[in-house]
Amino acid sequence: xxxxxxxxxxxxxxxxxxxxxxxxxxxxxxxxxxxxxxxxxxxxxxxxxxxxxxxxxxxxxxxxxxxxxxxxxxxxxxxxxxxxxxxxxxxxxxxxxxxxxxxxxxxxxxxxxxxxxxxxxxxxxxxxxxxxxxxxxxxxxxxxxxxxxxxxxxxxxxxxxxxxxxxxxxxxxxxxxxxxxxxxxxxxxxxxxxxxxxxxxxxxxxxxxxxxxxxxxxxxxxxxxxxxxxxxxxxxxxxxxxxxxxxxxxxxxxxxxxxxxxxxxxxxxxxxxxxxxxxxxxxxxxxxxxxxxxxxxxxxxxxxxxxxxxxxxxxxxxxxxxxxxxxxxxxxxxxxxx
Amino acid sequence: xxxxxxxxxxxxxxxxxxxxxxxxxxxxxxxxxxxxxxxxxxxxxxxxxxxxxxxxxxxxxxxxxxx
Numbered sequence: 001x002x003x004x005x006x007x008x009x010x011x012x013x014x015x016x017x018x019x020x021x022x023x024x025x026x027x028x029x030x031x032x033x034x035x036x037x038x039x040x041x042x043x044x045x046x047x048x049x050x051x052x053x054x055x056x057x058x059x060x061x062x063x064x065x066x067x068x069x070x071x072x073x074x075x076x077x078x079x080x081x082x083x084x085x086x087x088x089x090x091x092x093x094x095x096x097x098x099x100x101x102x103x104x105x106x107x108x109x110x111x112x113x114x115x116x117x118x119x120x121x122x123x124x125x126x127x128x129x130x131x132x133x134x135x136x137x138x139x140x141x142x143x144x145x146x147x148x149x150x151x152x153x154x155x156x157x158x159x160x161x162x163x164x165x166x167x168x169x170x171x172x173x174x175x176x177x178x179x180x181x182x183x184x185x186x187x188x189x190x191x192x193x194x195x196x197x198x199x200x201x202x203x204x205x206x207x208x209x210x211x212x213x214x215x216x217x218x219x220x221x222x223x224x225x226x227x228x229x230x231x232x233x234x235x236x237x238x239x240x241x242x243x244x245x246x247x248x249x250x251x252x253x254x255x256x257x258x259x260x261x262x263x264x265x266x267x268x269x270x271x272x273x274x275x276x277x278x279x280x281x282x283x284x285x286x287x288x289x290x291x292x293x294x295x296x297x298x299x300x301x302x303x304x305x306x307x308x309x310x311x312x313x314x315x316x317x318x319x320x321x322x323x324x325x326x327x328x329x330x331x332x333x334x335x336x337x338x
Numbered sequence: 339x340x341x342x343x344x345x346x347x348x349x350x351x352x353x354x355x356x357x358x359x360x361x362x363x364x365x366x367x368x369x370x371x372x373x374x375x376x377x378x379x380x381x382x383x384x385x386x387x388x389x390x391x392x393x394x395x396x397x398x399x400x401x402x403x404x405x
Binding site for chain 2: 032035123124125126127147153154170171186191217226235
């Protein structure tokens with residue numbers, strides 16, 4: 001393509017024409033299409049990354065619109081699945097991009113379906129899935145760019161399997177008590193700051209400029225005016241079960257994952273059935289006609305006993321207005337059966 | 339004891355002797371964090387063993403999950 005759309009990026013000496021050609025042949029996988037995922041996807045698609053895959057399990061709500069830049073009021077009105085809304089917007093931005101968008105959960109087989117991949121971008125909102133993706137990236141030796149934010153705070157670290165420490169080296173196990181957007185809120189500048197640093201690292205990697213990678217943990221608070229970097233090389237563990245010499249990738253054992261989670265930023269619980277059986281949305285829509293408030297090809301929104309229940313075609317449900325996991329499970333069984 | 343924590347001078351009770359105890363003192367021991375003391379990153383065992391001295395400079399960074 002020669003419409004000059006990448007000319008300014010090519011004029012940037014470290015990228016140049018050669019770097020741009022390299023970028024256009026690369027495949028970036030973005031895990032999550034919330035705030036960070038929206039921003040990352042837009043930046044990489046505008047930059048001309050040849051193929052971009054993106055996965056998300058959620059749908060657009062009005063409370064997303066302060067920071068999730070790919071989405072519009074119409075998407076929120078229609079409860080459009082985020083990955084579907086993202087795909088449409090990304091193709092509006094760059095029709096030449098090869099976009100693969102998946103509405104669903106991240107699991108090892110989905111990650112396999114994205115191979116071969118040149119980089120994996122962390123745009124997740126929970127540690128459980130992050131550790132799974134970390135294991136996958138380590139096993140496949142694919143650079144993995146961690147990024148996270150809450151409130152006015154954010155941090156990012158580029159994991160190079162076999163070289164830098166991985167998330168498992170740094171965290172040892174899944175943190176159960178991190179702050180979330182649920183408790184501390186989130187402002188868009190914190191998102192954009194993390195995303196900007198993740199995107200810069202991605203462009204360095206994809207244009208063949210690995211030597212320019214930051215190689216430090218960067219953290220900041222845009223409200224308290226703080227900024228720091230730390231070199232974490234010393235924290236790499238030779239015996240790490242995710243990236244060490246005898247790695248067995250514990251978080252890729254899908255069965256070990258819980259099937260109930262409270263969701264970041266929500267007064268809600270997500271339920272995933274133990275065995276993945278696709279729900280027939282059509283059948284459930286007929287069955288619960290009086291309860292159905294909205295429906296589209298990806299999901300069904302129902303109201304029942306002051307709870308809002310969103311049921312996805314892959315069998316998952318999000319129960320809003322409920323944070324008690326046992327009660328959420330009961331509601332799920334009452335509505336869906338199983 | 340006077341310490342500089344994330345760029346801010348703070349008075350810490352003398353009963354807080356190690357980096358691990360300092361994290362407990364701030365009620366952040368349960369969070370995943372990395373700690374640098376006087377420019378040196380500390381491993382988990384070192385956080386336990388590393389004793390605090392007057393005027394030490396500490397940087398504490400917490401991991402978060404949102405995004």
